[in-house]
Amino acid sequence: MIQVVAHINLKDTQQRKEAFENWYEKLFPQVASFVRKQGGDLQDAQDVFQDALIILYEKSVADQLSVEVAYEAYLTGIAKHLWFRKSKADKKQMISSDEEIPFDVPEWKEATPTENTLLHLLEHAGKKCLELLHAIYYDKQPMEVISKAFGFSGAHSASVQKHKCIQKMRETVKAKSLQYGDFE
Amino acid sequence: METSNNEIAKTEAYLLGELKTDEALLFEARTLIDPVLKMNVFFQKRIHSLVQLYGRKKLRTEIKSIEHQLFHNPQKADFKKHIHSIFNIS
Numbered sequence: 001m002i003q004v005v006a007h008i009n010l011k012d013t014q015q016r017k018e019a020f021e022n023w024y025e026k027l028f029p030q031v032a033s034f035v036r037k038q039g040g041d042l043q044d045a046q047d048v049f050q051d052a053l054i055i056l057y058e059k060s061v062a063d064q065l066s067v068e069v070a071y072e073a074y075l076t077g078i079a080k081h082l083w084f085r086k087s088k089a090d091k092k093q094m095i096s097s098d099e100e101i102p103f104d105v106p107e108w109k110e111a112t113p114t115e116n117t118l119l120h121l122l123e124h125a126g127k128k129c130l131e132l133l134h135a136i137y138y139d140k141q142p143m144e145v146i147s148k149a150f151g152f153s154g155a156h157s158a159s160v161q162k163h164k165c166i167q168k169m170r171e172t173v174k175a176k177s178l179q180y181g182d183f184e
Numbered sequence: 185m186e187t188s189n190n191e192i193a194k195t196e197a198y199l200l201g202e203l204k205t206d207e208a209l210l211f212e213a214r215t216l217i218d219p220v221l222k223m224n225v226f227f228q229k230r231i232h233s234l235v236q237l238y239g240r241k242k243l244r245t246e247i248k249s250i251e252h253q254l255f256h257n258p259q260k261a262d263f264k265k266h267i268h269s270i271f272n273i274s
Binding site: 016017020021024025028029032033036041042046050053054057111115116118119122123130133134137138139163166167169170173174177 | 192196224227228232234235236238239243244246250251253260267271273
């Protein structure tokens, strides 16, 4: 039976864990065989499959998936696409994908050293704000859900805190970026 | 503070692509004549990038934990055996 997007809420931690376990066990062997045939190793296969799950999650929470496209087709399609892209970038082999993928695969930009340093700083000196903005922007949780999870009195209070966090983080990031000379 | 909140909200809407075309153009024009606004937009955009980076890092940790369980759970030994056979790992 084909599972479609509408049946799974990936924002729910438990549903996401079950879905990821299920897909990993069922679909990773296909991706592994494909990557092996294309000259990759186990680590390569694991990397592209992890990236594909992350992209699927981001598309799902942003409501950018068509319900007609089954999760499973999406995952294997995107993993293959990512492998072709990686192979080209690594210049291991000049290959092109002749496979039709009925969706956009976003660019996968690696973090810069400055971004990694800034994130490390925020994880240690601004964790609460980072978690709040993560729930809002990355998980795209509704403000009502967020206010409950973070103990705010309501959506308005959560929104006020969001602004305070952005202001605080902006100052931290600005100060550090200028210190590192990393500002256009 | 109110002005600051308005600016943050407007910048957020701009970065998330929620402004109408004419509003977005007007906002961009304002950044050209207001260097402080331009800098604030730059750093607010960087916050969005950092939050995405954090989200991906957290999600990857979740996935790696699932991966680790699948490869190390004795009840899933067939899965590991199958994958290792694909890569000729003994």
